[in-house]
Amino acid sequence: MAGPELVTADRPLAGRSRRPWAGLGRRRSVQSGQLAAVVLFLPPALLLFSLFVVMPVIEAGWYSLFNWNGFGSPTQWVGLSNYVSVLSTRAFMLALRNNGLIILVSLLVQLPLALSLAINLSNRFRGAVALRMLFFLPYVLAEIATGLIFSFVYDGDYGLLAAIWRAFGSTNPPHLLGSTSTAMLAILIVVVWKYFGFHMMLFIAALQGLDRSQVEAAQVDGASRVQVLRHITFPHLYPTMRLSVFFAIVGSLQLFDVVMPLTQGGPADSSQTMVTFLYSFGFTRMRVGFGSAVGVILFLLCAGFAFTYQRFVLRNE
Amino acid sequence: MNRLSRMALGAGALTLVATGAWAEETIKWLHVEVSPVQVAAWTEVARAFEATHPGVKVQPQYLENEAYKSKLTTLLQSPDKPAMFYSWAGGVLQAQVKAGVIEDLTDRLKGYSDTLNPSVLAAFTVDNRIYGVPFALTEVGFFYNKALFAKAGVDAGAIKSWDDMLGAVKKLKAAGITPLSVGGADKWPLANFWDYLALREGGKAGFEGAMRGENGGFAGPDFVKAGELFKQLVDLQPFQNGFLGAKHLTGIGLFADGKAAMTLAISVIYNQQRAVAADKKGLDDETIGWITFPTVPGGKGLASDTLGGVAGWLVSKGAPKETVDFIKAFVSPEVQGKLAASGFIIPVVKGADQAITNPFMRNIAGELARSTYHQNYYDQVLGPSVGRVVNDVAAELAGGTMTPEQAAKAVDAAWKQGN
Numbered sequence: 001m002a003g004p005e006l007v008t009a010d011r012p013l014a015g016r017s018r019r020p021w022a023g024l025g026r027r028r029s030v031q032s033g034q035l036a037a038v039v040l041f042l043p044p045a046l047l048l049f050s051l052f053v054v055m056p057v058i059e060a061g062w063y064s065l066f067n068w069n070g071f072g073s074p075t076q077w078v079g080l081s082n083y084v085s086v087l088s089t090r091a092f093m094l095a096l097r098n099n100g101l102i103i104l105v106s107l108l109v110q111l112p113l114a115l116s117l118a119i120n121l122s123n124r125f126r127g128a129v130a131l132r133m134l135f136f137l138p139y140v141l142a143e144i145a146t147g148l149i150f151s152f153v154y155d156g157d158y159g160l161l162a163a164i165w166r167a168f169g170s171t172n173p174p175h176l177l178g179s180t181s182t183a184m185l186a187i188l189i190v191v192v193w194k195y196f197g198f199h200m201m202l203f204i205a206a207l208q209g210l211d212r213s214q215v216e217a218a219q220v221d222g223a224s225r226v227q228v229l230r231h232i233t234f235p236h237l238y239p240t241m242r243l244s245v246f247f248a249i250v251g252s253l254q255l256f257d258v259v260m261p262l263t264q265g266g267p268a269d270s271s272q273t274m275v276t277f278l279y280s281f282g283f284t285r286m287r288v289g290f291g292s293a294v295g296v297i298l299f300l301l302c303a304g305f306a307f308t309y310q311r312f313v314l315r316n317e
Numbered sequence: 318m319n320r321l322s323r324m325a326l327g328a329g330a331l332t333l334v335a336t337g338a339w340a341e342e343t344i345k346w347l348h349v350e351v352s353p354v355q356v357a358a359w360t361e362v363a364r365a366f367e368a369t370h371p372g373v374k375v376q377p378q379y380l381e382n383e384a385y386k387s388k389l390t391t392l393l394q395s396p397d398k399p400a401m402f403y404s405w406a407g408g409v410l411q412a413q414v415k416a417g418v419i420e421d422l423t424d425r426l427k428g429y430s431d432t433l434n435p436s437v438l439a440a441f442t443v444d445n446r447i448y449g450v451p452f453a454l455t456e457v458g459f460f461y462n463k464a465l466f467a468k469a470g471v472d473a474g475a476i477k478s479w480d481d482m483l484g485a486v487k488k489l490k491a492a493g494i495t496p497l498s499v500g501g502a503d504k505w506p507l508a509n510f511w512d513y514l515a516l517r518e519g520g521k522a523g524f525e526g527a528m529r530g531e532n533g534g535f536a537g538p539d540f541v542k543a544g545e546l547f548k549q550l551v552d553l554q555p556f557q558n559g560f561l562g563a564k565h566l567t568g569i570g571l572f573a574d575g576k577a578a579m580t581l582a583i584s585v586i587y588n589q590q591r592a593v594a595a596d597k598k599g600l601d602d603e604t605i606g607w608i609t610f611p612t613v614p615g616g617k618g619l620a621s622d623t624l625g626g627v628a629g630w631l632v633s634k635g636a637p638k639e640t641v642d643f644i645k646a647f648v649s650p651e652v653q654g655k656l657a658a659s660g661f662i663i664p665v666v667k668g669a670d671q672a673i674t675n676p677f678m679r680n681i682a683g684e685l686a687r688s689t690y691h692q693n694y695y696d697q698v699l700g701p702s703v704g705r706v707v708n709d710v711a712a713e714l715a716g717g718t719m720t721p722e723q724a725a726k727a728v729d730a731a732w733k734q735g736n
Contacts (some may be wrong), residue, residue, distance in 0.1 A: 039514070067392070072416050154562075155559075156559045175558050177502075178560060178561045178562030180716065181557070263502065264503075266504075266562070267501065268716045280705075283387050284383070284701065284705065
């Protein structure tokens, strides 16, 4: 009932300065509607969010200050020494390096690949939709399944790669996953293969919002293909690119389930990521405090990145 | 009455009905056994137990080895915990006892526990209380392929010392045969080499002294020497290509397919190799042989010391009381004899080893019976956090990314940090 009353209330003042009051009236009526929505819809979401996101983060922070094997409740307070030992573990440094590598490859290989495919596939031609689906398929596949499939592909005795190698006359195909120098490369290939389709779809969706008449007008004016790309297509895609970069980096920091079936982080920790490190050095060794410290470091990195990126790059959207 | 409370009542009623239907006890039985033939034999025992105990259901559940180890801690503290579950004793058992998540079985097993081999029962005894029932013993040793050995002209019977083993590896390599297959990605199959060499070097006294920090602890000369001897083998490049990326069962599979002459493995592999072979048959008794782990020059360990494991069942706190009855039925002379007769296990019930007819398993049972000291795997006996460091360093030694000194020091540092 509040809405109509307010509208009638501002009527006498309409002659003098109509717009500000009318605006206020509308805003207040919208606000009361919002309040109801907030009261109704926020608690369940907030409850779930605090139960499954905020609480675990705080708990992990608490556990990380203890030497604890996961049984009962933590009692042996060790201060920050878990953090010291995480940072002085060689495997963790390798994991950091690998996460950096994954980010680099995602940004420098995966996104350009996705972008070029998207630009080509957004044109209407026979088979474009089929190709889009084909390139998107790897993304739909479960991560563990992907890892298992590629562990067969990479197998140096029976794998697809070995067969190709032999077809070119080699008698001794490489075991990519069994060598410290190639295991990470093998994982990077899988990561690019698995996720480029997702970014491609983002770009295609954005391109469908592109006004064709702009492109046609430019072409009529004699713009070359490169000029159209540079002055029309890319500017139109910037918001999506910023989003893509965000997804690629956060996803790279959290990479786990593709790595486990392929290498479990080995050989000699050469393909460890922060999360596989957390799993194999925290979880499976019953060192919950140590693992929590890794989790907190990972959280700080992710949250730090996400907030900075939101603040400086995504703020206009 | 509003809708919500009506719903709550409904749910309550449902729960009542549900519990009524489940008045019988369910024994959740969590294990890691992969061999379908053995699981079938176990299930038979469970069905027989259900037949004689109306109202009791035995519900076997399988988890993959590594997944099992990482999940168990959480599982045991959840309402969904298993009533009885697989254990390798050692440091993990001690942590579980300390945490109070498993049942003290001492009183429930009075009288019965005398039927078990006392040295094996000792593995499940902490501070004079019995916390588990062992059901099988295993020993680590070299399985070898007789046909491939004959092809390379190697006499398995002549391999007594580590140098003999190195010589055999060289001969096999020269004949174009992969000497050893191993699942290096899982790391512990490689740790078996280091563990066994350390056992041969230092023996029982060496291991127990190291735990007390004597003689340089795990960084002492015996453990460095073990690494050096292992490195002698690694330097010959005896493993299949890409062994650091292979899983345990892949390594066994290569051996079972006749693609490698040897594999260092646990005695139960005798049966499991059939299941993981490409043709599902694996190596037959004519082709498969056993070489006891060789001795090392100047080693303080005896040739009759054995490395291996004990497998047993633990009972979680608050499990149905029938669980212990089922375990007693499972680890009884009849069932043990039956499992032993089909070559599945080296039994732990006194006298049940008489039932082993299979000559291959009989030989191993004999070695275990004569064993002067049975060393449990390091990754079990030292507990999960130190044990996994042993596995790590063994893999690093095999990959050439660590020296024997660094390896021994890393284990010692982990042990000191944990104790």
